Amino acid sequence: MAIRSYDDKTHYYGKLWIWTAVMVFLFIPISICVYYNAWPPFVSVFKGLLGVAPIFWTVGAIEVITFTPMLGTGGTYLAFVTGNLTNLKVPCAINAMEINNVKSGTEEGDIVSTIAVATSSIVTTLIIAVGVVLLGTLTPILNSPMLKPAFDNILPALFGALGVVYISKNWKLAVTPMLFMAVLFIAVPSLSGSVGVLVPVGAIISIAVARLLYKKNII
Amino acid sequence: MNFNPNSSFLYLVAVFIIIFILAQSLFFLLRAYKRGKEIGMDVKKLRNTITSSAIFTVAPAVSILLGVLTLSKFLGLPLPWIRLSVIGAITYELPAATSAASALGVSVSETIESPVVYSAIAWVMTLGILPSTILVPLLIKRIQGGLVSIKNKDSKWGELLITAMFMGMISAFMGMVFSNIRKGLAGWIPIFVMLFSAVLMAVCGILIKVLKVKWLQDYALPICMIGAMAFATIITPAIV
Numbered sequence: 001m002a003i004r005s006y007d008d009k010t011h012y013y014g015k016l017w018i019w020t021a022v023m024v025f026l027f028i029p030i031s032i033c034v035y036y037n038a039w040p041p042f043v044s045v046f047k048g049l050l051g052v053a054p055i056f057w058t059v060g061a062i063e064v065i066t067f068t069p070m071l072g073t074g075g076t077y078l079a080f081v082t083g084n085l086t087n088l089k090v091p092c093a094i095n096a097m098e099i100n101n102v103k104s105g106t107e108e109g110d111i112v113s114t115i116a117v118a119t120s121s122i123v124t125t126l127i128i129a130v131g132v133v134l135l136g137t138l139t140p141i142l143n144s145p146m147l148k149p150a151f152d153n154i155l156p157a158l159f160g161a162l163g164v165v166y167i168s169k170n171w172k173l174a175v176t177p178m179l180f181m182a183v184l185f186i187a188v189p190s191l192s193g194s195v196g197v198l199v200p201v202g203a204i205i206s207i208a209v210a211r212l213l214y215k216k217n218i219i
Numbered sequence: 220m221n222f223n224p225n226s227s228f229l230y231l232v233a234v235f236i237i238i239f240i241l242a243q244s245l246f247f248l249l250r251a252y253k254r255g256k257e258i259g260m261d262v263k264k265l266r267n268t269i270t271s272s273a274i275f276t277v278a279p280a281v282s283i284l285l286g287v288l289t290l291s292k293f294l295g296l297p298l299p300w301i302r303l304s305v306i307g308a309i310t311y312e313l314p315a316a317t318s319a320a321s322a323l324g325v326s327v328s329e330t331i332e333s334p335v336v337y338s339a340i341a342w343v344m345t346l347g348i349l350p351s352t353i354l355v356p357l358l359i360k361r362i363q364g365g366l367v368s369i370k371n372k373d374s375k376w377g378e379l380l381i382t383a384m385f386m387g388m389i390s391a392f393m394g395m396v397f398s399n400i401r402k403g404l405a406g407w408i409p410i411f412v413m414l415f416s417a418v419l420m421a422v423c424g425i426l427i428k429v430l431k432v433k434w435l436q437d438y439a440l441p442i443c444m445i446g447a448m449a450f451a452t453i454i455t456p457a458i459v
Contacts, residue, residue: 006254013250015356017243021305022352024239028232028301029341032334035228040339044322048343051318056311060351066388068355068362069381078247080355082240083306083348086388088279094385095275095440096268104381105366111255112268118248119272125240125304127280128287132300135288142285149408149455150448154282156409157447159392160416161440166382166389168424173379174386181394192398193310195391202394203387210383214376 006107007073014077021081059196066200070094070104074114082121086196087155091162092120098165172219177206222334224295233297233304240304271437278444283309290316293327298341307348319343405459408451416447 004012033039067085068076071093079089093104096116102108131138141147167174181202185191191198213219248269255265286309290299294316302312319340320327331337370377396413399406423439426432435442 010250011360013246014359017246018352018356021239021243022349024236025305025345025349025352028236029338029345031232032229032338032341036222036334036338038222038334038338040323040335040342044339045319045342045346047322048315048319048339049346051322052311052315052343052347056315056347057350060348061354063351064354064358065362066384068359069366069384073359073363074247074251076355076359078244080352081243081306082304084279084283084303084308086392087308088276088283090388091440092272092275096272099271099436100264100268103378105370105377107258108255108260111251111258111260111265114247114251115255115265115268116272118244118251119269120276121244122241122248123273123276124280124283125237125244127277128284128300128304129237131281131284132287132296135296138284139288142281142288146452149451151282151285152455153409153412153448153451154279154444155392156396156413157416157444157451158279158440159389159396160413160447161420161443163389163393163413164417164420165424166385168421170382170386173383174390177386177390178393181390182397185394185396185398186400189398189401192395195395196310198391198394199388201387202389202391203384206383206386206390207380210379210386211376214379219379 007110010073010077010110014073018077018081055194055197059194062200063196066203070113071117072104072110072113074110075117078114078121079117082117082124084124086199087158088124089117089120091158092116095162170219172213173206173210176209177202180205222332222337224331224337225297229295229297233301236301237304267437271441274438275441275444278441278448285309286312289313293330294337294340295330298337298344302344306352307344311348312344315344315347316340408455408458411454412447412451415450416443419443419446 063085064080067079067090070090071079075093079085082089093113093116096112097104097109100112102112104113181198210219252265256262283303287296287299287303289309290312299312303309317327320336323336323339325333325336331340366377369380393413396409399409420439420443423435423443427436427439
């Protein structure tokens with residue numbers, strides 16, 4: 001029998017875990033319906049879905065295509081179960097690969113990315129669990145007006161630091177997509193609610209620019 | 220049966236989900252760590268990756284916890300706890316809950332009292348996000364196969380392609396920071412915070428590369444992030 005590679009086995013276990021996760025996710029509403037004997041009318045679920053599914057299914061599909069190459073095999077199988085990709089798991093994995101000087105798409109990159117995503121998932125789950133347990137004590141602190149600006153600005157605080165690392169390395173590649181996005185958001189501020197849809201737009205623009213610069217031997 | 224969105228049954232479901240998530244994460248963590256050791260990666264580096272990822276996660280995780288608190292006002296604690304511990308984010312769960320509630324003619328401004336409305340919300344939240352989980356096992360090999368064939372043809376371009384994808388994501392989020400600048404000086408706060416974070420990172424870069432402060436490398440991102448968040452709490456009262 002042929003010895004299966006680490007990557008093959010990761011796919012095998014990844015699929016096993018992710019299909020189990022799908023069952024577990026479905027178990028949540030089913031268990032609520034059964035326990036409370038409260039099955040909602042199909043039409044209202046359908047109407048409710050109609051309000052969110054067209055956007056979120058599209059974003060979901062785009063996220064799978066965009067983040068799979070960045071996260072590697074193990075990281076992808078895990079991150080798409082534990083969630084919070086753009087604001088946490090993807091930056092965490094990118095940063096870990098950067099620190100360790102490994103590239104995504106290599107086995108080392110896959111290992112580092114998986115360790116980063118797994119650690120991040122465990123810490124997030126524990127912090128939320130502790131937060132829920134200590135809710136009475138923590139709520140006034142977390143909701144204090146003094147701390148509000150800190151959490152309102154978590155994304156600029158994250159992407160400023162992450163951005164400078166990547167832009168300083170590839171500034172020729174960065175200029176066009178950055179300018180495009182800045183102008184777009186200034187012109188249409190309401191787009192900030194659907195930034196997920198714009199991630200692939202940014203990716204397509206920067207891939208096109210990269211191709212052009214590469215062909216002209218500029219990068 | 221009287222419906223309580225904070226019932227022990229729902230907490231039990233939540234605990235079950237949390238254990239599942241922890242088990243899966245631990246499984247992948249141990250497997251990757253073991254494999255790293257097997258192929259001769261530096262154990263110290265692997266451990267540092269764990270520590271630095273854990274520290275980086277703290278601030279975003281607390282912000283996710285804030286999302287749980289926001290949703291708990293009308294959904295009780297267990298369901299938001301479950302939803303934000305698995306795939307999903309506050310930016311998704313809130314519209315999903317609102318959309319389901321309005322389909323049943325209920326407002327989400329007060330605690331849900333009907334189990335039917337509650338279960339409808341749970342279904343919409345679940346079914347709305349499920350495709351991204353299902354698509355992974357269906358598409359992953361095709362996506363990776365495509366990348367491998369690009370890399371085999373031209374390895375430099377293959378690497379550049381992934382860098383360009385990173386850049387696309389980063390530029391979308393950095394662009395979003397500019398969305399409020401037409402609202403006056405207060406709309407500039409996110410930009411000041413982003414710039415402050417970038418300057419902090421540049422300083423860290425100098426300390427690491429020029430002054431050889433090696434330990435800083437693992438913690439530069441969380442330090443810059445928390446520093447910039449602290450900066451936001453100082454400048455916001457001064458500007459608004």
